[in-house]
Amino acid sequence: MNEIGNFGDIGFFDREKEKEEILSILKFKPQLINFIYGPINSGKTTLITNLIENLPDNYVVFYINLRERTFPSFMEFLNILFYVKPEKGIFKKIMNKLRSYSPDVISDMGHLGKAFGFPIPEETLKKIFSKENPNDAFVYILEIIRNVKKEGRTPVLIIDELQKIGDIKINGHLIYEVFNFFIRLTKELHICHVFALSSDSLFIEKIYNEAILQGRSNYLLVDDFDEETAKNFLEKYGISKEEQEIVWNNFGGKPGYLSDIVNTKFRGKNINKEIQKTLKISKGQIEEIIYALKDENEEMFNGCIDVFEKFKNSDNFDYLNVTKYIRFLVEKNIIFVNSAEKNIKAQSRINLVAIREILKELK
Numbered sequence: 522m523n524e525i526g527n528f529g530d531i532g533f534f535d536r537e538k539e540k541e542e543i544l545s546i547l548k549f550k551p552q553l554i555n556f557i558y559g560p561i562n563s564g565k566t567t568l569i570t571n572l573i574e575n576l577p578d579n580y581v582v583f584y585i586n587l588r589e590r591t592f593p594s595f596m597e598f599l600n601i602l603f604y605v606k607p608e609k610g611i612f613k614k615i616m617n618k619l620r621s622y623s624p625d626v627i628s629d630m631g632h633l634g635k636a637f638g639f640p641i642p643e644e645t646l647k648k649i650f651s652k653e654n655p656n657d658a659f660v661y662i663l664e665i666i667r668n669v670k671k672e673g674r675t676p677v678l679i680i681d682e683l684q685k686i687g688d689i690k691i692n693g694h695l696i697y698e699v700f701n702f703f704i705r706l707t708k709e710l711h712i713c714h715v716f717a718l719s720s721d722s723l724f725i726e727k728i729y730n731e732a733i734l735q736g737r738s739n740y741l742l743v744d745d746f747d748e749e750t751a752k753n754f755l756e757k758y759g760i761s762k763e764e765q766e767i768v769w770n771n772f773g774g775k776p777g778y779l780s781d782i783v784n785t786k787f788r789g790k791n792i793n794k795e796i797q798k799t800l801k802i803s804k805g806q807i808e809e810i811i812y813a814l815k816d817e818n819e820e821m822f823n824g825c826i827d828v829f830e831k832f833k834n835s836d837n838f839d840y841l842n843v844t845k846y847i848r849f850l851v852e853k854n855i856i857f858v859n860s861a862e863k864n865i866k867a868q869s870r871i872n873l874v875a876i877r878e879i880l881k882e883l884k
């Protein structure tokens with residue numbers, strides 16, 4: 522037990538600044554596509570989920586998480602965008618409208634709460650499936666959004682792990698169809714807020730340099746906690762000042778790791794030992810990657826070590842362009858590229874510590 526309540530019960534912590542920023546975006550009419558990015562496990566999904574739970578009822582959120590799904594096809598993608606509802610009531614009316622394009626006024630989306638995915642009648646879904654035309658799906662979604670809007674409520678579309686559809690092709694790349702649809706919802710119609718989350722920094726880098734998104738997108742960084750916030754978090758769960766220092770020096774402010782530390786404490790285990798264990802595992806993983814490279818591709822190995830050298834005296838550095846060495850290290854989840862700030866750092870403090878130890882051993 523801890524003084525907060527139940528054993529192992531860690532509540533949502535801080536993120537006041539980020540929440541405020543998102544809430545201020547929600548107050549104005551939709552203008553830009555908002556990309557929420559940040560290193561692995563920095564708390565992007567947790568932040569957005571917490572925000573959804575606390576939004577007033579006049580917001581209707583469509584939250585779609587593409588995590589842990591593989592998308593061999595467009596069908597699979599549709600399958601997750603929608604959830605099937607019997608074709609009756611409001612959905613029947615929408616369908617009739619789509620069939621005839623009659624100017625029916627539809628005014629009952631009242632039962633849509635904090636929805637997950639877009640409700641759709643099975644027949645309609647089958648129809649969209651049969652043609653493999655993303656526009657049919659988007660026309661349908663737009664109609665749902667229009668109906669939410671008509672009721673005076675504010676629609677918000679959130680897609681988590683957007684990079685998952687990066688490789689799907691249907692007459693070209695699906696992602697471009699999706700971007701065009703997002704631009705229509707925001708910049709053109711100002712009808713729906715759009716947030717897309719991703720921890721794949723190479724995907725964000727690509728988007729950031731994408732011509733069709735220039736001037737149409739906004740980037741929000743959800744980073745690991747800073748030192749003060751991380752220590753306050755640990756303090757709240759009774760971690761001593763001395764332990765806080767050790768945790769910060771090794772784990773930095775990654776919320777996932779900090780939660781693990783608190784759980785370690787709850788279980789009555791030795792924090793220092795746990796840190797050493799985690800550090801050893803992380804270092805081992807990086808060593809495995811780097812030394813395999815040394816055997817297979819000496820040139821690549823040297824290039825990666827040059828990147829590592831930049832971390833010798835600093836925990837981040839500015840870059841000009843993403844070299845193949847940087848790309849390799851990002852793909853292996855060792856470093857993180859912040860495209861909006863043109864800056865690179867380790868994916869986590871623990872990786873930084875491991876990188877520095879590896880550099881010492883190479884001398």
Ligand SMILES: Nc1ncnc2c1ncn2[C@@H]1O[C@H](COP(=O)(O)OP(=O)(O)OP(=O)(O)O)[C@@H](O)[C@H]1O
Pocket residue numbers: 531532533534535536559560561562563564565566567568720775776777778780
């Ligand atoms: N604000 C917070 N307060 C308390 N714990 C948090 C907070 N944010 C994140 N965590 C903890 O960190 C873990 C990882 O967070 P989360 O999954 O939201 O990160 P993410 O950035 O979405 O990760 P990924 O890069 O894998 O998508 C959570 O399971 C939770 O335990």
Ligand SMILES: [Mg+2]
Pocket residue numbers: 565566567681
């Ligand atoms: Mg996430």
